[in-house]
Amino acid sequence: xxxxxxxxxxxxxxxxxxxxxxxxxxxxxxxxxxxxxxxxxxxxxxxxxxxxxxxxxxxxxxxxxxxxxxxxxxxxxxxxxxxxxxxxxxxxxxxxxxxxxxxxxxxxxxxxxxxxxxxxxxxxxxxxxxxxxxxxxxxxxxxxxxxxxxxxxxxxxxxxxxxxxxxxxxxxxxxxxxxxxxxxxxxxxxxxxxxxxxxxxxxxxxxxxxxxxxxxxxxxxxxxxxxxxxxxxxxxxxxxxxxxxxxxxxxxxxxxxxxxxxxxxxxxxxxxxxxxxxxxxxxxxx
Numbered sequence: 641x642x643x644x645x646x647x648x649x650x651x652x653x654x655x656x657x658x659x660x661x662x663x664x665x666x667x668x669x670x671x672x673x674x675x676x677x678x679x680x681x682x683x684x685x686x687x688x689x690x691x692x693x694x695x696x697x698x699x700x701x702x703x704x705x706x707x708x709x710x711x712x713x714x715x716x717x718x719x720x721x722x723x724x725x726x727x728x729x730x731x732x733x734x735x736x737x738x739x740x741x742x743x744x745x746x747x748x749x750x751x752x753x754x755x756x757x758x759x760x761x762x763x764x765x766x767x768x769x770x771x772x773x774x775x776x777x778x779x780x781x782x783x784x785x786x787x788x789x790x791x792x793x794x795x796x797x798x799x800x801x802x803x804x805x806x807x808x809x810x811x812x813x814x815x816x817x818x819x820x821x822x823x824x825x826x827x828x829x830x831x832x833x834x835x836x837x838x839x840x841x842x843x844x845x846x847x848x849x850x851x852x853x854x855x856x857x858x859x860x861x862x863x864x865x866x867x868x869x870x871x872x873x874x875x876x877x878x879x880x881x882x883x884x885x886x887x888x889x890x891x892x893x894x895x896x897x898x899x900x901x902x903x904x905x906x907x908x909x910x911x912x913x914x915x916x917x918x919x920x921x922x923x924x925x926x
Contacts, residue, residue, distance in 0.1 A: 653709065659718045660708035676704065730911050733904045737790055740901065745789045748859070752785055755866045762873040778866075785862050787898075787905060792855045794899035795848055804849070807842045811835060851897075 661680075664672035683697025708714050738746060756778040763771040802810075814835045818828060898905045 656709040656715060656718055657705060659721075660705050660714070663708065676701075730908060733908055734786065737786060737901055737904060741789055741793050745793060749782070749786060749789060752863060752866060753782060755863075755870060756782060759866070759869050759873050762870070774869075778869075781862055781866065783908070785859065788855050788859050788862075790899075790901050790905065791897045792852060792859075794897060794901070795852055795855070797899070798848065802841075804842065804845050807838055807845065811838045811842065814838070 661676055662674050663676055665675050667673050680697065680701055683693055683701075687694035687697065738749065741749075759778060760771060760775060763774055814831050817823065818831055818835070823831065
């Protein structure tokens with residue numbers, strides 16, 4: 641724990657040091673100018689004419705950097721800018737994920753976001769103290785919903801060329817041929833190998849179908865949860881707290897279900913802090 645704390649403190653100090661060195665001052669007609677970096681450059685050049693200026697510049701620079709690094713106001717400024725950058729990056733990643741989805745999925749998410757906005761409006765109208773907490777909870781629900789849509793789109797894009805019934809029909813034909821016993825031994829081995837491959841393909845098709853059904857169920861579950869929240873928020877005297885305890889039927893663990901979006905999903909998961917979503921006990925035992 642101490643090592644982690646020291647590593648974090650070192651990264652934070654390095655962040656403040658870099659920000660202090662490149663700190664910019666807005667000047668008329670010039671915009672942001674890195675005054676400190678220019679001053680260091682100036683002392684460096686003048687030092688070739690008078691080497692004592694290097695020592696003077698080094699002392700001034702060290703004093704400036706230490707003062708800025710440990711200034712609480714400057715630290716808050718740097719932290720605020722980093723947080724703003726992180727939020728912008730999160731929005732960009734979410735937008736990229738959304739743009740990959742079909743129009744129907746984008747509409748579904750937009751409708752859910754509208755309903756979530758309605759919850760917050762009702763909370764604000766009633767001066768509900770849980771508004772800030774609910775905003776975060778609704779944000780986690782929307783994030784889980786978007787992940788489900790991404791997983792669903794990826795699974796649909798991997799749909800087999802042949803439907804389940806067609807694969808089953810081919811397997812039955814091969815099985816009957818093997819039972820006939822009229823083929824040569826090499827042909828029988830080839831047909832048996834083909835039958836094994838078709839069996840695996842059929843299993844994949846069925847698993848994909850089951851996963852899609854589970855995802856659709858989870859999407860409906862979140863939609864129902866938000867609608868229930870709207871109803872509860874509209875009824876005076878009922879708790880307005882938004883529940884994120886979702887008993888998920890599908891499993892979104894692992895990167896394969898998200899396809900080429902898995903890295904963005906993992907990064908956003910860390911930023912959003914995930915959610916209180918668990919798999920159904922029945923699913924865990926299966």
